[in-house]
Each structure stands twice: as C-alpha cells, then as structure tokens.
Amino acid sequence: MIWLRKKFPVFKSNPHLAVFFSISIATFVLGFIFFAFTYILPGVEIVKAEEVEWTPPSGKSIMEVHIANNGMVFLQGARVESISGTTIVVSTSWNNTKLQWTIYTNGSSYGSRQFGTSFLDSKGNNITIKNINVGSVVSVNGTFNMSFVEPTVKADVIRKAY
Numbered sequence: 331m332i333w334l335r336k337k338f339p340v341f342k343s344n345p346h347l348a349v350f351f352s353i354s355i356a357t358f359v360l361g362f363i364f365f366a367f368t369y370i371l372p373g374v375e376i377v378k379a380e381e382v383e384w385t386p387p388s389g390k391s392i393m394e395v396h397i398a399n400n401g402m403v404f405l406q407g408a409r410v411e412s413i414s415g416t417t418i419v420v421s422t423s424w425n426n427t428k429l430q431w432t433i434y435t436n437g438s439s440y441g442s443r444q445f446g447t448s449f450l451d452s453k454g455n456n457i458t459i460k461n462i463n464v465g466s467v468v469s470v471n472g473t474f475n476m477s478f479v480e481p482t483v484k485a486d487v488i489r490k491a492y
Contacts, residue, residue, distance in 0.1 A: 393422055395429070397474055403483045405431060405470040407491070410462060418459075418488070420468060432482045433470055435459060447472075450489040457490065467491040 340347065393407035408420035408431065418433040435447035449457045462468065472485040 393424065395422055401474045401476075403470070403472050403474045405468075405483070408468055408470060410464050410466045410468060412464060413459065413462065416459065418462065418468075418485075420470065429481060431470070432478070432480060433472070433485050433488070434475070434482065435485045435488065447485045448487045450487065452490060452492050454489075459488075462488070462490055 336342075394404065395406075396402075396404040405420065405422060408422050411419045411421050411430065413419075416435045418435065419430060420433055421428055421430045423429075435449075449459055449462065451457050451461070468491060469487075469489045470483060470485055471487040472483040475482040475484055
C-alpha cells in the first residue's frame with residue numbers, strides 16, 4: 331500500500347482508498363483462481379502416453395539412420411542385399427519395418443590418388459567394391475538423392491563392418 335501511495339497521488343490524500351483498492355485486487359485474483367479450478371481445469375483430461383515395447387535388433391552392429399536437413403545421410407548397420415556393378419542395394423530393419431536403400435558409388439583413381447567413393451574395411455584400410463559381399467553389414471556416408479521414389483544415396487564412404 332505504501333507503493334500505491336507513492337506512485338499515485340490520489341491514494342496519498344485518501345489512504346482508505348488504497349486499502350480498498352488492494353483488497354479489491356486480492357479478491358479478484360482469488361476469485362479468478364477459484365473460477366479456473368472450478369470450471370476450466372476439471373474439463374482438462376490428462377492422458378498418459380502409451381509405452382511402446384521395443385525389441386533391439388539382433389546381431390553385432392547397431393542400426394542407425396540419419397538424414398540431415400542439408401541432405402547428408404549416414405547409415406550404420408545396413409545389410410547388403412545385392413550388388414550390381416557400382417550400385418549396391420542395402421536394407422535397414424527395425425522390428426518389422428524394412429527400408430531398402432539404393433547406394434550409387436563411383437570410383438576412379440589416378441596413380442595413388444583415389445577419387446569418388448571410398449571403400450574401407452572395419453579397421454579403416456582401403457578396399458574395393460569387390461570386397462563387399464551380399465549379407466555384409468556396412469556403414470554408408472553420402473548425399474540423399476531426392477530425384478528417385480525410393481531412398482537413394484550417392485555414397486562418399488562405404489565402410490564394411492567386421
């Protein structure tokens with residue numbers, strides 16, 4: 331109330347008006363809280379999210395799929411389904427959901443210099459596409475190609491797991 335008297339000269343000349351004003355504001359706030367708890371909040375239904383039972387994929391590798399907003403793709407734990415020339419079809423599975431990815435590779439070399447897609451084994455040593463077999467588990471880094479209906483990646487690095 332002292333603050334009201336200092337801020338507004340009307341309350342300085344009549345302190346009873348400041349007391350009345352303070353009680354009125356307090357009554358309004360308490361009435362609004364009572365109204366909210368009585369009429370608004372009982373209609374709100376609180377729903378708990380359903381817990382989904384998740385079964386982790388079996389095998390040694392961890393499956394990950396990342397697609398960044400700039401089109402960069404990272405697949406880990408993808409299983410090779412087929413190889414045709416420089417095109418590899420891999421799949422990632424999560425429980426009953428299976429995604430097939432078409433991976434386009436290109437490789438060229440000039441002397442000891444390597445251009446295009448790099449192929450690595452699990453220890454980081456250079457290999458070729460011939461060292462990757464159907465059933466192998468690989469990790470793929472590359473660029474998402476949105477001009478196809480199915481998920482397609484232009485690979486920069488393919489790394490064979492174990």
